[in-house]
Amino acid sequence: MKDVIKEYNSIWDYSVEANDDFIQNYEDFLSKLVSSSMTQSLIFENPQKPNYIIPNRMQKRAMENLDRIRSIGEEKALVIAATGTGKTYMSAFDVKNFSPRKVLFLVHREEILKRAKETFETLIPNQGISFGLFTGSNKDKNADYLFATIQTMSRYYTEFKPDEFDYLILDEAHHATSPSYQAVIDYFKPQFTLGMTATPERSDHINVFELFNNNVALEVRLHDALEDELVIPFHYFGITDIEGIDLSDVDIDDMAEITKRLKVNERVEFIIEKVDFYGHDGEKRKCLGFCATVEHARYMTDEFNKRGYKSICLSGEDSVESRSTYIQKLENEDDELEFIFTVDIFNEGVDIPSVNQVLMLRPTNSPIVFIQQLGRGLRKHQSKTFLTVLDFIGNHSKTFLIAIALNGSRYYDKESLKVAISTGFANIPGATHIQMDKISQERILEQIDNENFKSMRYLKEEYFEFKKLNQGHIPLYLVDYLKYDGSPDPVKFIDREKSYLQFVAKVEKDDHIKELLLDNAFEGALKELSSKLPLKRIYEFVIGKYLLTNDSVTVEEARHEILKYVDDVAVDSVRHAFEYLNQDYYDNVQKKGKLKLFDHDNGILVKTEAFNRVLENDVYREYIEDTIMYGLFRYEKEFKTVNYGVPHFKLYEQYQMIDTALLCNYRKIHTAFRGSGLLANENDFFLFIDLHKEESVEERLNYKDKFIDQNYFQWQSPNQTSQGTERGKNIIFNKDRGISLHLFVRKYKEIDGQREPFIYIGRGNTVEYEGEKPITVKLELEHEIPSRIYTEFVEKV
Known part of the structure; x- marks a missing residue:
């Protein structure tokens, strides 16, 4: 209902009254048209609302x-x-x-x-x-x-x-x-x-x-485009392939063997049966079928033609003119051509807006390629309202990559993927519909359960698959990962080896890269900058970028630079960034393990001699710049230009406990800002909540932190808190006392042996309370939790 009202209001606000003035203006326009020889180039522009076509x-x-x-x-x-x-x-x-x-x-x-x-x-x-x-x-x-x-x-x-x-x-x-x-x-x-x-x-x-x-x-990217209705929705059907096709023991990259096993008459009959059953939107079927190899595409073309389904095979071997001719025939409502079978020439760049059906006829070995192929049919066109996608899912070992591609988030974990599958990918915006048959669903869920997304084996597979899409070149730079929708998250590689280059050196066994890292100062600078990724506020990296080409920066100059990226920033936050870059808030262990890049004195920040020496080497400098630019690009994508103030929290973003120290301008050692589930900085209280406890059964049963619904959360204070203490009063009378209660929630403390981040769900205000040591409070959330996030928290898979 809210969506309907919002849409109605937006149309209402853009509308104008067809009053006498409007009608007179339109009559004047029509009279000009009659007398004008430029009939084709004149368009009526309403003087009350001159933008007759409005930007989306x-x-x-x-x-x-x-x-x-x-x-x-x-x-x-x-x-x-x-x-x-x-x-x-x-x-x-x-x-x-x-x-x-x-x-x-x-x-x-x-x-x-x-x-x-x-x-x-x-x-x-x-x-x-x-x-x-x-x-x-x-x-x-x-x-x-x-x-x-x-x-x-x-x-x-x-x-x-x-x-x-x-x-x-x-x-x-x-x-x-x-x-x-x-x-x-x-x-x-x-x-x-x-x-x-x-x-x-x-x-x-x-x-x-x-x-x-x-x-x-x-x-x-694709999810943004679906949400903004810039492309049409798609109806995806994940269909378990016929039993006779066994890919369980084949290397996913052995396309010759995969082709041999897919060339089965019985499979062709099965595909045609499903093509007819699921249908398409529009008068004429205009279908792209993506195959494993050119040989496979030719086979599918021949078999479909034999059965009376007019088809053609197009590949990189065909001339541009030939491709263009057949694309026009497919788009022509009166032409008999219905199917184009291909390998990869339509992955990107070639445009057939009226395509209304896509067949995925090969095993998916890359989320990037899957998204590119899906995108071929998502162009808006007057002849269709949605795209039909049929994916024939085999039993190969990488079937779960389909779930990663459909889920659409580069930053996923095992649990979020499982919830997405079990809820039919309810997190995908708009009128898109995704349905997998039971066998495919169970097969994918089992693979996800057995896969460790943090293991070195998995990370290497992800890396080498991405390298193939990089024309086989070693992807040396973090910004390479910004190229494609569906790229892996390189911060996972950093987490594994402390810097991206260290990870590449390890998996490539590349002596040249290893030699670069022998320079302790260069390696230290890379590690220091990489440890801050992904950025949760942009100030430090904007200042770092400025100091790549300048000897020093004042607070005012830094603020001017930061305002190029965000709508506003407090002077105190810029000062705090200077202090943070000066390592004022590092403990002794951190100081020992990281190179100091900047010195802060009398309101001026300068590069250290060690960092200056690193930047004098052009090769080193390139990698330092790459790390900084990746941080800035990714921040801009995720946080846009919004000034989040202090504390600098964005709703539904991921945070670790220590992040909150930086983001609330905490001016003591930041590693001390962790421990119990409640931390405070002046009038800001930070509540860190695990929904599923991993202690004894008794503790799990007694634990009462839970979502009541999308607007209310029940939370228990630390065990020693009583109603009569200052802290107790601050919690139960938070609004009257000017105390902000910030809620950070995670489903599990760890997945695959790695600590999970918290999700910030905004501020809550106490509306009911009971009990002593601990106090149980009912919090009304200032922001209703979106359904997709709420589902992920409460769904049991």
Whole structure:
């Protein structure tokens, strides 16, 4: 009901009354249309609400961030968003906002160009702006807004003045690291450059983030796109493969053997039966089938054609023209072609908006590839309202990777995955529906139970699978993991070996990397910075980034730098960050084990001599920069620009007990800020709660910490607390006494032998209390817990 009312109100707020003025304006517009020879290019803009096409939530956020980035003097930015989320419209909205005199829109492929031009013409009409193409066959050189292919522009760019264009847009910006792009980009000097990409992958070892001065205006991955309704929902059916297909003893990478075992007539019959049973949305079926190898794709094509299902096999061996022809045939409502079987050419970059069915016909060995293939059918199109996905799940040893891909969170644990499976992935936003048959569900749950996601064996498998997607290059940098939706979380590798490079050296047995780490100062600096990942506040790393290129920084200068990333920050928090970087709050063990990078004196922070020496080495410096940039990128993605104040807590974020010391500006040794379930700093009380106790049966039965519902929580104070003490009064009369009770909850203390983080569920206020030593209180939560998080806490698997 709340969602319905919210949606109604948003439509109401945007609506205008069709009064006499509105009707008169519209009549005037119609009379112009009759007399105008430019009938096609005029669009009615309501003077009361001039934005006849309004930006979606993603586009609004991107524009706000682009404005903020420009306001601090930056001239470049990158937007990362899944295919189909409206990046081209977003760029047109921002151009309209920026009002440049001339624009250059550069693309890698010509088929995108005309659509981009039409988008701009639709969004920026009636302003006397001319739009033109600059391609092999069109040379509208004098157009105000010029849409060009890189192939053509790289031959003719010197015919333009370097400052010809005020605004430069690079679509598919991950190609911008190529020499042809580099020459063009280096030549032009626009006021602002915007890059857009679905996958910011590194090519030729040049980092695409660096091309845009590490300014990421927005990152929208699959779950964000579903939540914001930027793509259509999908109906996923996990279907247990036929009994005759046994993959239990096959190496997941042995595609030749997998192909041999999948080429079974009985399986083809089974797939066709399910294809017909589950159907598709739309008049004509337009289906992509993802196969194990080209041989497998050809086999499926032949067998489907034999049975009267018009199919074609497309692979990297086919020409661009041939692929384009068959894609058009599939999209054509009157053509007989219904199925394209392929291996990987549609993983990213090739766009077939009207696809309404996807078949997963090979075992999933990578969450990244699974998400890319799923994404091929999620584009909005007038012919469909949802995508049907049929996944034929075999008995191979890595079936659980499907659950990781569908769960959508890079930061998962065993328990959250099991809850997701048992609840039909209720955590996925929107109208998406996921259903696995009982056998597949049980098979996956059993595999998850038997897998240790923290073990070195598992981490190595994750790492090497990611390396394959990195074209076999060693992924040396943390920012490499920001490339793909579904990438592993590299902080797990850091937790294992104290720094990412240490982990790579260990699993690769690489002598060159090992040699780098022989320098104690470099290794110490990496460990010191890595120990702070993932960041829970951004201040320290912003200051660290500034000091990479400056000798010193004052509190005011630091605050100015931090305000480039967040809406506001208190001066006292900046001072606390200086003190923290000076290791004021480290105990003796921490000081002994970590290199000191910064010195703080009289309100000024400087680099230590040891850290300066590390930064003088270009190779060392690159890895230090990578660690800092990864921290900043990940923070921006998870926390955005919000000023969370002090304490610096974000709802439903993960925290360890010691994090709270940093985030409440605690000015004593931080390692002392742990122990019992209740810690305090002035008027902030932090309640750390384990829902499932691991002590004796008697203690478990007597323990009364629990969710009453999504709005109320029952908590027991430490055993020695009585109602008459100051602490007791602060708990039971917290609101009257100005005491904030912050609740941190976790389901289990440990999973797979590793300590679990707490989830911050916000502040609670005591509404009922009873008992002595301990006091049992009923807390009303200031924020109703979202269903998906509540389910994860209370669901028993």
